Amino acid sequence: MDAETPARPLRADARRNRDRLVAEARAAFAQDGVAASLEDVAARAGVGIGTLYRHFPTREALLEAVLRERFDALGAEARALLGHAAPRAALLTWARGFAEAGTTFRGLTAALSATLQDETSALHASCAAMRTAGEALLTRAQHGGEIRADLTVAELSTLVFGVAWAHEQNPRTGPADLDRLLALLFDGLTTRPPRTPA
Amino acid sequence: MDAETPARPLRADARRNRDRLVAEARAAFAQDGVAASLEDVAARAGVGIGTLYRHFPTREALLEAVLRERFDALGAEARALLGHAAPRAALLTWARGFAEAGTTFRGLTAALSATLQDETSALHASCAAMRTAGEALLTRAQHGGEIRADLTVAELSTLVFGVAWAHEQNPRTGPADLDRLLALLFDGLTTRPPRTPA
DNA sequence: TAAGATACGGAGGCAGACTCCGGTTGGCAA
DNA sequence: TTGCCAACCGGAGTCTGCCTCCGTATCTTA
Numbered sequence: 001m002d003a004e005t006p007a008r009p010l011r012a013d014a015r016r017n018r019d020r021l022v023a024e025a026r027a028a029f030a031q032d033g034v035a036a037s038l039e040d041v042a043a044r045a046g047v048g049i050g051t052l053y054r055h056f057p058t059r060e061a062l063l064e065a066v067l068r069e070r071f072d073a074l075g076a077e078a079r080a081l082l083g084h085a086a087p088r089a090a091l092l093t094w095a096r097g098f099a100e101a102g103t104t105f106r107g108l109t110a111a112l113s114a115t116l117q118d119e120t121s122a123l124h125a126s127c128a129a130m131r132t133a134g135e136a137l138l139t140r141a142q143h144g145g146e147i148r149a150d151l152t153v154a155e156l157s158t159l160v161f162g163v164a165w166a167h168e169q170n171p172r173t174g175p176a177d178l179d180r181l182l183a184l185l186f187d188g189l190t191t192r193p194p195r196t197p198a
Numbered sequence: 199m200d201a202e203t204p205a206r207p208l209r210a211d212a213r214r215n216r217d218r219l220v221a222e223a224r225a226a227f228a229q230d231g232v233a234a235s236l237e238d239v240a241a242r243a244g245v246g247i248g249t250l251y252r253h254f255p256t257r258e259a260l261l262e263a264v265l266r267e268r269f270d271a272l273g274a275e276a277r278a279l280l281g282h283a284a285p286r287a288a289l290l291t292w293a294r295g296f297a298e299a300g301t302t303f304r305g306l307t308a309a310l311s312a313t314l315q316d317e318t319s320a321l322h323a324s325c326a327a328m329r330t331a332g333e334a335l336l337t338r339a340q341h342g343g344e345i346r347a348d349l350t351v352a353e354l355s356t357l358v359f360g361v362a363w364a365h366e367q368n369p370r371t372g373p374a375d376l377d378r379l380l381a382l383l384f385d386g387l388t389t390r391p392p393r394t395p396a
Numbered sequence: 397t398a399a400g401a402t403a404c405g406g407a408g409g410c411a412g413a414c415t416c417c418g419g420t421t422g423g424c425a426a
Numbered sequence: 427t428t429g430c431c432a433a434c435c436g437g438a439g440t441c442t443g444c445c446t447c448c449g450t451a452t453c454t455t456a
Contacts, residue, residue, distance in 0.1 A: 011453055012454090016405085029416070037443060039442090051405065138392075147388065169315070181357060191343055209433060249436065
């Protein structure tokens with residue numbers, strides 16, 4: 001599970017190439033979305049396409065390497081939120097982080113959503129900690145009576161990703177719009193006395 | 199708005215080929231999703247790829263032809279729902295139809311969402327009536343006090359498409375799951391006394 | 397410094413989008 | 427019925443990107 005310490009350390013040139021590939025992939029994904037040309041990534045990094053594929057057999061593997069740091073941070077943040085006094089607010093904060101992570105690159109939500117179905121994918125494993133922490137936050141908020149008890153983690157993730165994706169589709173929106181959509185999701189579309197902020 | 203009556207009627211062979219292309223495209227999209235190979239569509243229809251591109255310059259144009267009937271029916275249904283006694287239930291019914299239309303073919307929600315941003319696209323025009331009818335339904339439900347007054351049509355469409363997309367991502371789900379997700383969206387995730395069905 | 401394990405690179409095969417233009421044909425006028 | 431030509435057809439060709447394979451180059455270690 002720790003790609004940083006394989007049985008044998010990488011040769012110096014291999015290590016160098018791998019690092020440059022990750023850096024250039026990040027730039028390419030940011031510019032062109034997750035569908036960026038891998039040949040272009042290799043060219044930017046000054047290596048051949050064969051080298052890219054040796055290090056990262058699939059696009060998802062490369063994506064995972066690029067996102068690893070972000071995911072780790074989000075998992076840690078989620079665990080920290082468990083100590084937070086307000087369960088519902090903590091869950092909402094986690095959901096926002098989850099949604100934002102999914103919109104880092106254009107098309108990322110779709111890629112994540114697809115690979116999360118596939119338990120053999122590198123991205124799946126990489127997300128697991130983040131989701132597990134989310135589950136704990138959800139359970140706590142439900143025990144506190146602030147979030148409906150019939151909601152499952154799967155449903156919550158699905159909805160949050162759906163909102164993140166929908167937000168990503170509209171090029172004219174900003175972070176405030178994502179907050180607004182998440183608030184609508186949490187509060188619902190129906191008129192009822194607003195819950196006082198937790 | 200009426201692509202069926204151009205300045206000059208199509209020549210008999212052209213008409214025949216166009217009809218076969220639409221029929222085969224529907225089958226191919228149903229089988230392989232909206233990313234189905236257009237060369238394959240042309241082959242199934244027994245015409246050259248050039249013929250396909252002459253009739254439908256873009257994948258969206260072909261998609262529009264395939265979906266036209268469905269969209270027209272949904273617009274009509276939405277207008278009929280305006281006479282419905284229960285505004286909130288009527289809006290929810292429309293939302294479900296909207297979401298279901300978006301999941302007819304795998305990948306359709308994404309395609310629709312993308313082209314709806316582009317006012318020059320054929321799909322955009324084709325959806326306009328459907329969305330306009332939805333706006334009327336929303337306004338009515340808001341005037342009745344059943345749906346929060348601060349919700350815009352744009353937000354509602356975004357959220358419904360987000361839910362439809364998220365539902366489509368999970369291959370293990372059925373129509374009942376879509377209903378459940380839409381119910382969560384309408385009612386919200388927060389615990390409050392449930393609204394009595396309108 | 398030499399051997400061999402490790403890594404590199406890009407040619408090449410494949411697939412699908414889209415264009416272009418020589419050849420074909422349906423439909424109308426005489 | 428015939429002849430004409432605008433309208434239409436078809437698929438070869440070009441381009442882009444994915445991914446594999448293997449001869450060559452480089453690093454590491456003894």
